Amino acid sequence: MFLRRVFLLSILFGAVSWALHVRDLLPRGFAPIVSALTALFHGDGLIQSSLGAIGGVLGVDQEFDYVVAGGGTAGNVMGYRLAEAGFKVAIVEAGTFYELSKPVLATVPGLDVIFVGSSQNEAVSAADWKFNTASQQGAGGRNVHYAQGKCLGGSSAWNFMLQHRPTTGAFDKWAQTVGDDSYRQGSFEPFYEKTMTYSSPDLTKRPANTTIQGNEADFAATGQGGPVQVGYSNYVSPWSTWLEKGFKAVGLGMQNSFNRGKLLGYHYALTTIRQSDATRSSSVQFIYAAKDRGMQNLKVFTNADVSRITFDDSKKATGVEVLSAAGTRYVLKANKEVIVSGGAFKSPQLLMLSGIGPEDTLRQFNIPVVASRPGVGQNMWDHIFFGPSYPVKLPTFTDIEYNPIKLAAATGQYLLASGIFASNGIDILGWEKLPSQYRQRFSPSTEQALSQFSSDWPEVEYLGGNGYTGTFSSLLAQPATGKSYATILGALVSPLSRGNVTIASTSVKDSPVINPNWLTAQGDQDVAVALVRRMRDIWSTADVQSILDGPEYYPGTTVASDDDILNYIRQSLMTVWHSSCTCKMGTTDDQSAVVDSQARVYGVKGVRVVDASAFPFLPPGHPQSTVYALAEKIADNIIKGGK
Known part of the structure; x- marks a missing residue:
């Protein structure tokens, strides 16, 4: 298995290196052919070996208006928008540019499957925090590798690049939960538009029947959106078009847009892939934009950990203590606020290390209590997935691993910004509440628990996986x-199990203890078993049967009883990497809430948490767009408030 990985990567790296070396020797007419490969390393065209004017001076005490702890999906938006408004801002990031710490793999959409598996052997990238969960009862006792981005861009540099928005009911629930109508769909949606720029599909590389015309209406007008690119990828797998037939056969309807408050149904996915060169577009685009604009009031510190927030006697944040990679400690003073944007695991860790959190935990580690907030690190929501794999008479990712000729051909196609590497590997999505025939074995308590979700909130999501996943130990582990x-x-996507995060020590260098508690709620178990039966029925539709090359390969047809299916799920389930709500937003009378509707931390002054950890709950589907939108909204609140 290891040798196959080395072989796959060596061929791809070799092709990339060759293209970079010969590009200057090629006639001018060949320039478009190699521009895509150049972009693998160059992001928006410039390798960021130096931050130039926006580079922070490491190891020296300095003073800013705002200090943003974490240069991830939300943090880069916050830093850029506040600097754009004229404030003096620092972004402090523990990693560096992913083009450097995860070259090629982070930039090529089709390689997003590498080093994200559940095995601890997958935790090898310098751009990964290398988190592993505590032993999970609901996952067969496994300690699961939980990839998260340790780089500028954060997990927008690691995710599967899927883009959509929540349902109308989810927006309403957010507003009701936090007591703030500005989170209703009509008020919140403009912030979804602010981050992204939409490109129409390239119909020379993608069939017209795998797109929807009119998506432009869901995004800002040309020239008015943000630097993150969104659109349809330049490749659709044959498997996705057959899965569409399966969806239709079992009664799923086509949804015209996943950005208008509706998800129930199916269609082809929008992704944050830059169409022109088929490369990932992440929140690091805000850093590139700041550099291009010469924003000297924004300073970016890389390879630097925020070890704690400092406070004065009135519990007002005064700044942060920073620990460099070399072990040097220095202070960045924040005259106005500290913005915590470390993600669902690192944000609660930083709050606890700074004296904000469950009092028993703080006292256990002899951390002076600044604010007793029992909800810090609690209420963790996450999505899990799993699914049966079948042999098919179609080209999929499996072919590339074992066939060097097909791998070379795919690499050649990618030079033209097309082919299998131009896609994130998940081209089509579907959502539904499970039909009545699959709910027969749901207990009354399961139905009651699921009733808390609005009528437009799906219970399950389907993703077309263009390859074999098995136990998720490694997504390169294709059957030979x-x-x-x-x-x-x-x-x-209506999960009922709740997890938690806590600290293991007083050092920011030590990973937090991550306990997702996946599949521990009986309701989740009931839905999961029914979901497997539903997926098998999709596989059994006439059109999908016509492209099968044998019976179910994994878990296999002998796995048939509810108990056997549940055991298979436990042994193979994987996170969808949507951890959230560990610093949840809520009202003052909610003792488990950590921040208010403007993301301000209760019990102290001058600290906000802006990332997925601040969600009051996890909306259905993929949270990337909502993280961006929340950052845009909170930045706008701060700017308009002049604070």
């Missing part, structure tokens, strides 16, 4: 049978 494989992945 000579056949191609495909998977329907099913995700629980």
Whole structure:
């Protein structure tokens, strides 16, 4: 297995290196062919070996208006928008540019499957925090590798680049939960538009029937959106078009847009892939934009950990203590506020290390209590997925791993910003509440628990996996049978199980203790078993049966009883990497709330948490767009308030 990985990566790296070396020797007419490969390393065209005018001076005490702890999905938006408004801002990031710490793999959409598996052997990238969960009862006792981005861009540099918005009911629930109508759909949606620029599909590389015309209406007008690119990828797998037939056969309807408050149904996915060169577009685009604009009031500190927030006697944040990679400590003073944007694991860790959190935990580690907030690190929501894999008479990712000729051909196509590497590997999505025939074994308590979700909130999501996933130990672990494989992945998007995060020590260098508690709620178990039966029925539709090359390969047809199906799920489930709500937003009378509707931390002054950890709950589907929108909204609140 290891040798196959080395072989795959060596061929791809070799092709990339060759293109970079010969590009200057090629005639001018060949320039477009190699521009995509150049972009693998160059992001928006310039390798960021130096931050130039926006580079922070490491190791020296300095003073700012705002200090943003974490240069991830939300943090880069916050830093850029506040600097754009004229404030003096620092962004402090523990990693560096992912083009440097995860070259090629982070930039090529089709390589997003590498080093994200559940095995601890997958935790090898310098751009990964290398988190592992505590032993999970609901996951067969496994300690699961939980990839998260340790780099500028954060997990927008690691995710599967899927873009959509929540349902109308989810927006309403957010507003009701936090007591603030500005989170209703009509008020919140403009902030979704602010981050992104939409590009129409390239119909020379993608069939017209795998797109929807009119998506432009869901995004800002040309020239008015943000630097993150969104659109349809330049490749659609044959498997996705057959899965569409399966969706239709079982009664799923086509949804015209996943950005208008509706998700129930299916369609092809929008992604944050830059269409022109088929490369990932992440929140690091805000850093590139700041550099291009010469924003000297924004300073970016890389390879630097915020070890704690400092406070004065009135519990007003005064700044942060920073620990450099070399072990040097220095202070960045914040005259106005500290913005915590470390993600669902690092944000609660930083609050606890700074004296904000459950009092028993703080006293256990002899951390002086600044604010007793029992909800810090609690209320963790996450999505999990799993799914049966079948051999198919279609080309899939499996072919590339074992066939060097096909790998070389795919690499050649990618030079033209097309082919399998130009896609994130998940081209089509579907959502539904499970039909009545699959709910027969739901207990009354399960139905009651699921009733808390609005009528437009799906219970399950389907993702077309263009390859074999198995136990998720490694997504490069394709079966060596000579056949191609495909998977329907099913995700629980109305999860009932809740996890938690806590600290392991007083050092920011030590990973927090992560306990997602996946599949511990009986309701989640009931839905998961029913979901497997539903996915098998999709596989059994006439059109999908016509492209099968044998019976179900994993888990296999002998896994048939509820108990056997549940055991298979426990052994193979994987996070969808949507951890959230560990510093949840809520009202003053909610003792588990950590921040108010403007993301201000209760019990102290001058600290906000802006990232997925601040969600009051996890909306259905993929949270990337909502993280961006929340950052845009809170930045706008701060700027308009002049604070």
